[in-house]
Amino acid sequence: MTTSQPLNELDWTDLAGRTLACCADIAACTEEPGQITRTFLCAPMHDAHARLDRWAASLGLQTHEDAAGNWRATRRSDRPNARTLVIGSHLDSVPNAGAYDGVLGVVLGVALLDALKDTRLPYHVELVGFSEEEGVRFSVPFIGSRALIGNAGELMTVTDAQGKSVAQAITEYGLDVAQLADAQLKADVLGYLEMHIEQGPVLEAEDRSLGLVNAIAGQSRLNLTFTGKANHAGTTPMYLRRDALTGASAFVLAVENLAKSTPGLVATVGSLKPLPGAGNVIPGEVQLTLDIRHARDEVRLGALDQLLTIAGQIAEERGLTFAHELRMEEHATPMDPALTALLGEALAAEGQVATPMVSGAGHDAMLVGQVWPATMLFLRSPGGLSHHPDEAVREEDVEAALRVGTRFLKLLAAQEEAR
Ligand SMILES: [Zn+2]
Known part of the structure; x- marks a missing residue:
């Protein structure tokens, strides 16, 4: 040699x-x-x-x-x-x-x-x-x-x-x-x-x-929104709430779980904004971001599909609506x-x-x-x-x-x- x-x-x-x-x-x-x-x-x-x-x-x-x-x-x-x-x-x-x-x-x-x-x-x-x-x-x-x-x-x-x-x-x-x-x-x-x-x-x-x-790595960046109903934190019992932030929180953990169990996948919710954002109001809307990257496009796109499905399920279970917008995609x-x-x-x-x-x-x-x-x-x-x-x-x-x-x-x- x-x-x-x-x-x-x-x-x-x-x-x-x-x-x-x-x-x-x-x-x-x-x-x-x-x-x-x-x-x-x-x-x-x-x-x-x-x-x-x-x-x-x-x-x-x-x-x-x-x-x-x-x-x-x-x-x-x-x-x-x-x-x-x-x-x-x-x-x-x-x-x-x-x-x-x-x-x-x-x-x-x-x-x-x-x-x-x-x-x-x-x-x-x-x-x-x-x-x-x-x-x-x-x-x-x-x-x-x-x-x-x-x-x-x-x-x-x-x-x-x-x-x-x-x-x-x-x-x-x-x-x-x-x-x-x-x-x-x-x-x-x-x-x-x-x-x-x-x-x-x-x-x-x-x-x-x-x-x-x-x-x-290729990457996708999205804006996501969970929408529920803002209401009084004292008078609304737990079973009558449509809390957008608890739904968004479940989604954040689902993102982490999927990324941890998929070799090479990195996924991040870097921004999370509950509205109206007051201590005594149930969050009626949450705007969040998702950044997801992988060396293979099919893995990234498959994971993204899966996460959007999970987000829809979380929303349905909690009486929320869910919407997403693709901001950027690089192969x-x-x-x-x-x-x-x-x-x-x-x-x-x-x-x-x-x-x-x-x-x-x-x-x-x-x-x-x-x-x-x-x-x-x-x-x-x-x-x-x-x-x-x-x-x-x-x-x-x-x-x-x-x-x-x-x-x-x-x-x-x-x-x-x-x-
Ligand atoms: Zn550089």
């Missing part, structure tokens, strides 16, 4: 240190002094790009900002008819964010090309720092990755809270919206790699540095089996556990995975914490990701060479 041979003598600790230093450098590019807030097309994004440019230029990469505000860096292969590997993640953030969500994946991409700066690769590499993934400014996520796959044109008229359109925001940022079509990567793409912090507690609980992602995105198996091989060769896991959160790989083979590598999130200033990553895990990523790019090179 060639895969068990040690990688060349590289100072991995130094490279991990430089990766984290670059993330800290980019964290200083913010709209809000004292915290990290970097939304789509904000002026400080230029500074973030400039900091990436510095490292990329030292490796001889060609960089530019495309018309959607994505940071792009290209390494060309000398092989005729070479295909392209895309490595990406996002550079925008939620308000008052941590320093690693998204950013780490982009910086790791640069660091991998640093590790391989003296190694010939039989494929081109396109590094992408997506301009928009979080959906903060325009309430629409993935604008950067949509532009890369040529799917952002219809979003140009969407407006932000100030009434400014995406097209206007692009112009104000200093880019030419007429060039949007050029943001689309028109290349023979062999695959897409995204490295991202887990943003959850699983890797830490299992004492693992890294995780191999084999699917991004599950399986990662590419071949590319994911190769990443698993790289993990195993570096002594890491290669048991696959599902991403419960959405990522750019969902969009990119629609058109190109995609795979994802997770890094442990200490405390499972993300979208928070205390979001962290361990240096040893960054080092492990660099070793595995480098190994993966070499395995991919051997595979491309044999084509």
Whole structure:
């Protein structure tokens, strides 16, 4: 097995240190002094790009900002008819964010090309720092990755809270919206790699540095309403009540039961609003939400059907009515089996556990995975914490990701060479 041979003598600790230093450098590019807030097309994004440019230029990469505000860096292969590997993640953030969500994946991409700066690769590499993934400014996520796959044109008229359109925001940022079509990567793409912090507690609980992602969960979000009759809490005997909240409570526990007994299913009632909401009034109406996710669409949709049936039964038994409204639905995105198996091989060769896991959160790989083979590598999130200033990553895990990523790019090179 060639895969068990040690990688060349590289100072991995130094490279991990430089990766984290670059993330800290980019964290200083913010709209809000004292915290990290970097939304789509904000002026400080230029500074973030400039900091990436510095490292990329030292490796001889060609960089530019495309018309959607994505940071792009290209390494060309000398092989005729070479295909392209895309490595990406996002550079925008939620308000008052941590320093690693998204950013780490982009910086790791640069660091991998640093590790391989003296190694010939039989494929081109396109590094992408997506301009928009979080959906903060325009309430629409993935604008950067949509532009890369040529799917952002219809979003140009969407407006932000100030009434400014995406097209206007692009112009104000200093880019030419007429060039949007050029943001689309028109290349023979062999695959897409995204490295991202887990943003959850699983890797830490299992004492693992890294995780191999084999699917991004699909999700459904609904608004639900149980309606009964509001009445006096003192004068209405128990047998004459139509209490919407006791019905809703039975439903909340049914959601938990079904999710606990269905492998891989997560389901959450995150909001529950009894009306009129007074201490001495029987709740006449309850509005609640349901968020349900699974790696396989048929499992999620089957569970959702079951829960809606249960809700109807609870309502009937208690003299209530029940209504629901679907707010959002995203299909599950399986990662590419071949590319994911190769990443698993790289993990195993570096002594890491290669048991696959599902991403419960959405990522750019969902969009990119629609058109190109995609795979994802997770890094442990200490405390499972993300979208928070205390979001962290361990240096040893960054080092492990660099070793595995480098190994993966070499395995991919051997595979491309044999084509
Ligand atoms: Zn992210």
